[in-house]
Amino acid sequence: MEVKVKILRFNPEADKRPHYQTFCVDAEPTDRVLDLLEKIKGYQDGSLAFRRSCAHGICGSDAMRINGMNRLACKTLVKDLGRGTIVVEPLLGLPLIKDLIVDMDPFFEHYESVMPYLVNDEPPPLKERLQSPEERARFDDTTKCILCAACTTACPSFWSNGRYVGPAAIVNAHRFIFDSRDRAAAERLRILSNQFGVYRCHTIFNCTLACPREIQITKAIGEVKKAIATGSLE
Amino acid sequence: MRNRTVPQPSMSFEYIMWMFTRISGLALLFLGAVSLVIALAMGARQLLDMPTLARWTFFPNPNHVVNSKIPDVTQGWANAYWQIMQIVIAFFGISHGFNGLRVIIEDYIGNTIWQPMLRGLLFLVWLFFLIMAVFVILAS
Ligand code: SF4
Numbered sequence: 537m538e539v540k541v542k543i544l545r546f547n548p549e550a551d552k553r554p555h556y557q558t559f560c561v562d563a564e565p566t567d568r569v570l571d572l573l574e575k576i577k578g579y580q581d582g583s584l585a586f587r588r589s590c591a592h593g594i595c596g597s598d599a600m601r602i603n604g605m606n607r608l609a610c611k612t613l614v615k616d617l618g619r620g621t622i623v624v625e626p627l628l629g630l631p632l633i634k635d636l637i638v639d640m641d642p643f644f645e646h647y648e649s650v651m652p653y654l655v656n657d658e659p660p661p662l663k664e665r666l667q668s669p670e671e672r673a674r675f676d677d678t679t680k681c682i683l684c685a686a687c688t689t690a691c692p693s694f695w696s697n698g699r700y701v702g703p704a705a706i707v708n709a710h711r712f713i714f715d716s717r718d719r720a721a722a723e724r725l726r727i728l729s730n731q732f733g734v735y736r737c738h739t740i741f742n743c744t745l746a747c748p749r750e751i752q753i754t755k756a757i758g759e760v761k762k763a764i765a766t767g768s769l770e
Numbered sequence: 771m772r773n774r775t776v777p778q779p780s781m782s783f784e785y786i787m788w789m790f791t792r793i794s795g796l797a798l799l800f801l802g803a804v805s806l807v808i809a810l811a812m813g814a815r816q817l818l819d820m821p822t823l824a825r826w827t828f829f830p831n832p833n834h835v836v837n838s839k840i841p842d843v844t845q846g847w848a849n850a851y852w853q854i855m856q857i858v859i860a861f862f863g864i865s866h867g868f869n870g871l872r873v874i875i876e877d878y879i880g881n882t883i884w885q886p887m888l889r890g891l892l893f894l895v896w897l898f899f900l901i902m903a904v905f906v907i908l909a910s
Pocket residue numbers: 680681682683684685686687688703704707746747748749750751753
């Protein structure tokens with residue numbers, strides 16, 4: 537079957553502003569949007585720019601707006617998008633570099649600001665820092681993040697104020713705050729209780745809808761708010 | 771599972787205001803209910819019509835009931851207790867609303883000099899409203 541793919545194009549060297557360009561591609565219903573982009577780039581217009589790496593939904597490179605929703609191009613099947621034209625646009629809220637590529641630096645700066653790594657200065661035990669299955673389960677959901685930025689760039693609070701750390705950073709803080717081996721929860725909670733931390737979240741739930749890993753993001757943010765209020769990491 | 775706790779982060783302004791939003795919202799409902807119940811106990815069902823009672827609930831000012839069937843508002847309807855009630859309700863209501871405006875400013879205005887300026891302006895307007903409210907309540 538033939539599908540129309542309407543892509544928001546932008547070439548910083550030639551264009552003043554982004555514009556749409558429509559391509560007709562021969563596709564199977566089981567093709568992914570990433571396959572369509574590859575076909576366009578390979579056979580119709582080699583200048584089309586987009587990021588991809590794994591093509592299997594685990595590297596987080598190819599988040600983009602597909603029919604208005606943030607999704608991974610490599611996890612979105614043509615048959616799930618209905619019959620009409622497929623509209624593909626870059627993520628919102630981050631500076632546009634070219635075509636579907638946005639500047640991820642602000643996103644990763646927010647990510648780094650919450651100390652997304654294990655902090656524990658106690659001398660390590662002989663073998664390993666033990667953790668029970670229940671303790672591991674406590675933060676299992678937020679370990680699944682692939683840093684695709686679909687959530688943060690779906691968040692109206694982040695669109696209107698880029699200094700908000702954003703849902704992805706909070707998800708990754710949550711992953712360590714509730715890890716029984718970690719010792720820096722208090723420091724992370726302090727960072728997240730500032731003016732651009734968790735209180736910019738107004739429980740809009742766009743992040744939860746956007747996440748390709750189905751992480752319960754708004755719930756995780758709520759748990760961080762609760763930990764700030766009670767000091768309990770249960 | 772071991773109990774894990776952290777020392778509570780030293781109270782940030784954001785945290786305090788986040789708590790205040792919730793507490794003041796509940797307090798407004800509670801104070802409104804108190805005014806309503808006391809008014810009913812004082813015979814509001816016979817003495818007031820519905821809009822007047824509603825107005826009294828959230829702003830228990832004797833001026834609001836003076837034209838009703840109450841024979842003498844100074845008997846129970848106008849006293850220091852109700853003035854304090856009004857001041858507390860006005861404080862929570864005004865502060866709750868202005869805090870909402872502050873959140874909107876911080877949501878939409880990022881890195882610029884406008885943010886501290888608008889926050890400062892908002893603070894002054896909030897203060898003005900509070901002083902005016904107390905003045906009007908005590909003078910009426
Ligand atoms: S939480 Fe989900 S949407 Fe957000 S960056 Fe991680 S994987 Fe992507």
